[in-house]
Amino acid sequence: MKTAILALSFFLFAFATADTVLDTDGNRLLNGGIYYILPAFRGMGGGLALTRVGRETCPRTVVQSFSELSNGLPVRISTPPRIAIIRTGWNVDIEFITVPACTSKYSSAWHIPEDSDLEGSVKIGAEERFQGKFRIEKASEDAYKLMYCPSSSxxxxxxxxxxxxxxxxxxxxxxxxxxxxxxxxxxxxxxxxPEKWSIV
Known part of the structure; x- marks a missing residue:
């Protein structure tokens, strides 16, 4: 009983102290909403998309588009609790809403494989789903940053x-x-x- 009360207290504290994440129009980020993830400042390339790297036969690696004019691929951002909006510091799932046919039987959610060969590259296409491994944090008045949390606790x-x-x-x-x-x-x-969604 004490454990449940402590967990609830921690959640309520986190809820009270977290900031609401806002989109580029100043609206609150919706739980389960679909968004492009873009660089916060101009001149830094485009949005996030997928490409093939190394020996991959399908586009499975998350990359930034070179073109500043590209929004990249849209993602769904969600968190397990039945809450309407996304706040900073919460564990979230991020997944592309459409993927190439060659990876369609696997999860389109982001994950980082243990054998990733470059500082822990973000990928899609895992056979199992890894929930709540990412977070959004406020970096400045005009920008957010993404974080990877291997341990949700x-x-x-x-x-x-x-x-x-x-x-x-x-x-x-x-x-x-x-x-x-x-x-x-x-x-x-x-x-x-859906074929009009861009892939690098």
Missing amino acids: SDESCRDLGIAIDEERNRRLVVKDGNPFLVRFKKATPIQD
């Missing part, structure tokens, strides 16, 4: 996500302490033809 395990350029010139989204990729969230308008 410990804030100390969370690490920044940043951009690393590999030998193929891909701008991979990776675990990168101390140099976060600063982002904003732009609401995505659903379209009828």
Whole structure:
């Protein structure tokens, strides 16, 4: 009983102290809403999308688009509790809403494989789903940062996500302490033809 009360107290404290995440229009980020993740400042490339790297036969690696004009691929951002909005510091799932046919039988949710070869590259296509491993934190008045939390029970395990350029010139989204990729969230308008969603 005491454990349940302590857990509830911690949740209420976190709820009270967390900031509401806002999109580029100043609206609150909806739990389960669909958004583009864009760089917070101009001149820093485009939104996040997918590409093939190394020996991958399907686009499974999350990268930043080179073109500043590209919004990238839309993602769904959600958190397990039945709450209407997303707040900073909460564990969230991030998943692309459409993926290439070659990966469609697997999860489109983000994860970081244990054998990732570049500072912990963010991927899709895991056979199992890894829930609540990411967080959104306020980085400045105009920007947020994404974090990866391998242990959902410990804030100390969370690490920044940043951009690393590999030998193929891909701008991979990776675990990168101390140099976060600063982002904003732009609401995505659903379209009828999923093939029009861009992939790098």
